Amino acid sequence: MNSLEFLENFGFLPFRRKGKRGVKPHLSLRFNSNVVVDFHVDSYKGLPQEDYEFYNLITHAHSDHYGQNNLGNGNAVASLETAKILSATTGRDFRGRTFNLGEKLELAGIRIRTYPTEHIFGSSAFLLESDCKVLVTGDVKDFSSLPKCDVLITEATYGRPDFVFEDEIEKMIENAESSTFGVYPVGKAQRAAKILNENGYAVNATPKISKLCEIFGIEISNEAEVNLVSPKELYESRGRRFILTAQNFYRWPRIVVSDHLDFLGILAMIDHCDPEHVIFYHGRPAESLLDLLDRDYSLLRDLDVMSEGMR
Numbered sequence: 001m002n003s004l005e006f007l008e009n010f011g012f013l014p015f016r017r018k019g020k021r022g023v024k025p026h027l028s029l030r031f032n033s034n035v036v037v038d039f040h041v042d043s044y045k046g047l048p049q050e051d052y053e054f055y056n057l058i059t060h061a062h063s064d065h066y067g068q069n070n071l072g073n074g075n076a077v078a079s080l081e082t083a084k085i086l087s088a089t090t091g092r093d094f095r096g097r098t099f100n101l102g103e104k105l106e107l108a109g110i111r112i113r114t115y116p117t118e119h120i121f122g123s124s125a126f127l128l129e130s131d132c133k134v135l136v137t138g139d140v141k142d143f144s145s146l147p148k149c150d151v152l153i154t155e156a157t158y159g160r161p162d163f164v165f166e167d168e169i170e171k172m173i174e175n176a177e178s179s180t181f182g183v184y185p186v187g188k189a190q191r192a193a194k195i196l197n198e199n200g201y202a203v204n205a206t207p208k209i210s211k212l213c214e215i216f217g218i219e220i221s222n223e224a225e226v227n228l229v230s231p232k233e234l235y236e237s238r239g240r241r242f243i244l245t246a247q248n249f250y251r252w253p254r255i256v257v258s259d260h261l262d263f264l265g266i267l268a269m270i271d272h273c274d275p276e277h278v279i280f281y282h283g284r285p286a287e288s289l290l291d292l293l294d295r296d297y298s299l300l301r302d303l304d305v306m307s308e309g310m311r
Ligand SMILES: [Zn+2]
Pocket: 060, 062, 119, 139
């Protein structure tokens, strides 16, 4: 579906913004409420203009979702935890609007509900309600709290059939003694540290990981037997080393601990939310995923590219 067909069928206009250097990341959703309002999803800051409003919705604090670009943006909207992570990783204050996960918001006359996706601390889905219900998920680990919707705007990071996996939590715990685990410092590190703590392991970590763990009350100890470092730092580490991920391009022995749904999980989420139409806005769904959907879908390239001021 192109942008105008969405407007005709669902009463809102999804589009991509033209930037100076090509198309800006992800997509924007335009609603005609009491004013014209654009919601830029996981993208660069909007452009202030007369007689229209804009908000930047930040689903979570990973850098490919552009929260850092919005730290000084008073019209950015992010969960409290997301704002905390962004501030901790940059040393700058988040000047946008924050909410507690699960809270309802009203922005330019559009009702918005928020839901946890358990991807990382603070990761939030947004349900925008006008003529229809539009759900923007961001990255998802657990879809069980997500609501039904008419249009689902979601990710397909592991949208290929060779990505069918289950977390190997037991394997992680069994191998923790005297090991170094390579983990993404934002998100994965906190998930791993929390599980290890709960299973009786004190955890040592690099300063960046420690700082983020502290924010969420996860204990880090310098005396510990198990070390958490970033994947890059794994090269300089000694002893037994593992990488905690579902990706398969690392040379280290892998233990599957993922922050995303796998191929089957994405399909299950779509069934759960039961939308009339799916827009994949992050990650690349394989043809086989699209074939299995059994409902209408669009990719970012189907949407029109427009200057944001244009009506
Ligand atoms: Zn993410």
